[in-house]
Amino acid sequence: METKYNKVKQDIKSKILDGTYNSNQRISSENELMREFGVSRHTIRVALGELVNEGWLYREQGAGTFVAERTKEGIRPENKIKNIAIVTTYISDYIFPSIIRGAEAYLSNQGYQVSLYSTNNNHENEKRVLESILSQDVDGVIIEPTKSAFSNPNINYYFNLERLNIPYIMINAFYDELEPLCLVVNDELGGFMQTEHLLKLGHRNIVGFFKTDDLQGIKRMKGYIKAHRINQIPISPNNIITYSSEEKTRKAPDELKKLLSSEEKPTGIICYNDEIALILLDVLREKKLQVPKDVSIVGYDDSFLAQASEVKLTTINHPKNEMGETAAKMIVQLVKGKDGPNRKFDVKVETVIYEPELIVRSSTAEL
Template structure:
């Protein structure tokens, strides 16, 4: 458990960084803080002293304590600019390639990179944003956390905007914000995956969908669009959804889902390659032959799809190019360039593997 003075420090700091307490605004009095936190005057003063030393507060004798903006001062920092990068993950899946693209572009103009990850957790995103605001980054590239849900950290993004710190988003965006973004066309990705299966004769096609991220919402949309165009019926029982909180249960849930649909489904569109390979592993346990009994398509063309024991049929993702383009946008914004794009979509391309089989359409 955190000491009480640290709780006060964290709360006041959050209020300053999110813009709840504005620069030069008076914070609640010592006695008010005592009552709010049920602590001694000594504890309150210890918190205020530490915040003053960090440049967040300044005390005026006989008047009170006020918000200071000294914490934003760059006087003690290197002269070269720093770009903050916040992604959901750093070392997993396609993220090393995206970060490599960002870093290579920043290096060309001698920019520093400050990296943080959220593990797709709202509380960790809040900490990452507070760190970036405290440090005083010159620009920011963010992959949103749980982008298909309401985000309580919107105030921090508005604080960056008020401070005229340019930021762009990758892979997804918060629909509440008008923000430049760089995204795969996720609707088209899942649409092409489903169309490929239909072209190979499949009519009973399911989907494994992740529903707390915007990518999952749009990939579901592409799947439904392709079924509709082919006059194929959408079956809710052919959908297995999961989110970040239930991802650890995916293997067990897949087992039940595949057993329940063993006589129905002939193909699956997967949220991404990671899920596609999990389907492959579960099918091995259940002795379901891929692609003879079940065809599987992943998405994102990740390194795990390329290095697996079976070559997964998948679709491309821009990865390193997306990272470069987002970094280039932030650099050009800081250089004062005008008419920069507000949205960039990358078109996916199907990559054939070993996990899709053409089937004979049974005569009606």
């Protein structure tokens, strides 16, 4: 069980890291902290004492307790190895090892140390990761947003990265309110291409499965809808299935089973990614349906899963290694620009949007 003084300590530390308390700002008095946390003066003093000893706070006699200066500019030894943090929603799953390898190979070759973090697509985990990054001597951050379709509760941590002059770029998606440099696939066009492919093959009853807590899923669903509209094909309300990260292994297969039990069975399936496509392939096998004879299915990302089963998936490519390497090159440019002789120089680094490509394999056929 967490001690009372440690709870006070971590809360104050979080307020420093998210920018609520700025450098050299006076924090609340002991009496105010006692009322806020409902603890004794001794508990407050123990918490503040540890934060002073660890360099987070300093005291001025008769004036109060203040936040220590956190900016590291000008104090780094010239021969110190620079450190880049890479944060993804997952590390060892799906396409993420390829993205990380692309970035890590370039950064290591350039003499940078790499720290890897995973949020597991959870905002509380993202908060802990950002606090860890802000507590360390990190020079730049490559980050994949967590639940990018939602308003982010950790936005202040990104503001603090900016205040501390720590450059960051985002991959796969971005927080719209920050308007950051990013590397993304044109997912709306990708979703459009998935759907139009099946429409050109004569399919009309096409069900789409989209993970909608991430921006990629929202945009792919938009492309699915746009393809139907442009081709003047009505969409059944039952044919758009949305799910969250936590629901993917449960809701998607359950919903497909319901649709396959109806009179109007779908002949085509559009998937948020290759991972969900393989989950749905298991349902089709269970129902004794053949792909593509009975049902055509399209994945997304051209991951290793696209060719992992006996059914080779038609899918949309994802630049994976290239995205990782390009992100690494961009963050190095930003770090060098920040630490160069003219720090106000506007480094020419721009957002990268990759155009999708349809890769046709044996999982789709004419109706």
